[in-house]
Amino acid sequence: MRGRRGWRADVLARRKRRVVCGRGRRQVLPSMASVPPSAVAELRTDYYASTCPNLEVIVRSSVKQSMAQSPISAPAALRLFFHDCAVRGCDASIMIVNSNGDDEWRDNQSLKPEGFQTILNAKAAVDSDPQCRYKVSCADIMALAARESVYQxxxxxYEVELGRYDGRVSTRDGVVLPHANFNLDQLNAFFSGLGFTQPEMVALSGAHTIGAADCPFFQYRIGSDAIMDPGFASQLNDTCSSNPNAFAFLDPSPVGFDNAFYRNLQVSKGLLGSDQVLYSDMRSRNTVDYYTSNQGAFFGDFVAAMTKLERIGVKTLATGGEIRQDCRFPN
Ligand code: HEM
Structure with missing residues (x-):
């Protein structure tokens, strides 16, 4: 774990703001499940077939390049998509930069710049094709980039339904997200507010099969969480005590999307409290055990849950959406 710390040293050095989850943040349950079904009905996989026929190839190639430039790109883009959809729906509002500093992405549990850059790169690649220029929403590019991050x-x-429009609003107040110290009831309450069942929440959490977390998100567990494997705890202690900007991987194969995340929970080596609780709480343990023994089932359920995530709060032209020219600013 410590030997691989270098791969994000540049990010950590560049980070100016650091927000620690689970401390002093107001908890409010989301209510995106009440999204009008008509908005969802407009999504389809061939939405850009005539306006930007090469869209998928362009995004695939761009994400591939971003991943080659940084191993943080894929996990950061996947996480960014979740944080976008869970707040105001999948409308790329997380990409908006407001000049007064009141926007979603700030104060948002240390989202990594590589995730934003992956989306901006893909948008630039799409718009460099004259046929596609300003015809594809940032929200759709985010959904495709998340899929590519998983697949690559x-x-x-999996096929991604397309046809989302971009939102025009992003404020700090709207940001309500789950925290790394959540117990199962808190996780269920949050995700049911988005329309997910407990098994779907366990499947979505499998996204933590790639990427890493900064020490403040799990350091409080070291020595105080009796469930954590003692050897793992001492390893984490070494990592975090020697460098305040250190991080640890969410599972032992952090660049590979597989079911190792769940196997890791069985041996009490889950990094985040909200991950380990999926196994320590008997109500969700069966699902973890199932995915541990059947990676194909995990993949199938993850795809189904992602497809559901992708439909949350979709904007249309009729509901005030637009195709943003620059993902960072409403037109
Ligand atoms: C179940 C509730 C969840 C909680 C409490 C949670 C919390 C966290 C935290 C604290 C981190 C570490 C952030 C950092 O240090 O930079 C993280 C990383 C990550 N999360 Fe989650 N998350 C949850 C669900 C999800 C979901 C549903 C997805 C996607 C579908 C997701 C994708 C990721 C990814 C890919 C990373 C690694 C990011 C990186 O390496 O930069 N998470 N999450």
Whole structure:
């Protein structure tokens, strides 16, 4: 774990803001499940077939390049997509930069710049094709980039429904997200507010098969969480005590999308409390055990849950959406 710390040293050095989850943040349950079904009905996989026929190839190639430039790119883009959809729906509002500093992405549990850059790169690549220029929403590019992040990390391929419009609003107040110290009831309450069942929440959490977390998200568990494997705890202690900007991987194969995340929970080596609780709480243990023994089932359920995530709060032209020219600013 410590030997691989270098791969994100540049990010950590560049980070100016650091927000620690689970401390002093107001908890409010989301209510995106009440999204009008008509908005969802407009999504389809061939939405850009005539306006930007090469869209998928362009995004695939761009994400591949971003991943080659940084191993943080894929996990950061996948996480960014979740944080976008869970707040105001999948409308790329997380990409908006407001000049007064009141926007979603700031104060948002240390989202990594590589995730934003992956989306901006893909948008630039799409708009460099004259046929596609300003015709594809940032929200759709985010959904495709999330799929590519999963697929190009070794995970399942799945068709992405398209036709989202971009939102025009992003405020700090709207940000309500789950925290790394959540117990199962808190996780269920949050995800049911988005329309997910407990098994779907366990499947979505499998996204933590790639990427890493900064020490403040799990350091409080070291020495105080009796469930954590003692050897793992001492390893984490070494990592975090020697460098305040250190991080640890969410599972032992952090660039590979597989079911090792769940196997890791069985041996009490889950990094985040909200991950380990999926196994320590008997109500969700069966699902973890199932995915441990059947990676194909995990992949299938993850795809189904991602497809559901992708439909949350979709904007249309009729509901005030637009195709943003620059993902960072409403037109
Ligand atoms: C179940 C509730 C969840 C909680 C409490 C949670 C919390 C966290 C935290 C604290 C981190 C570490 C952030 C950092 O240090 O930079 C993280 C990383 C990550 N999360 Fe989650 N998350 C949850 C669900 C999800 C979901 C549903 C997805 C995607 C579908 C997701 C994708 C990721 C990814 C890919 C990373 C690695 C990011 C990186 O390496 O930069 N998470 N999550």
């Amino acid at each position: 990390s070794g995970g399942p391929y």
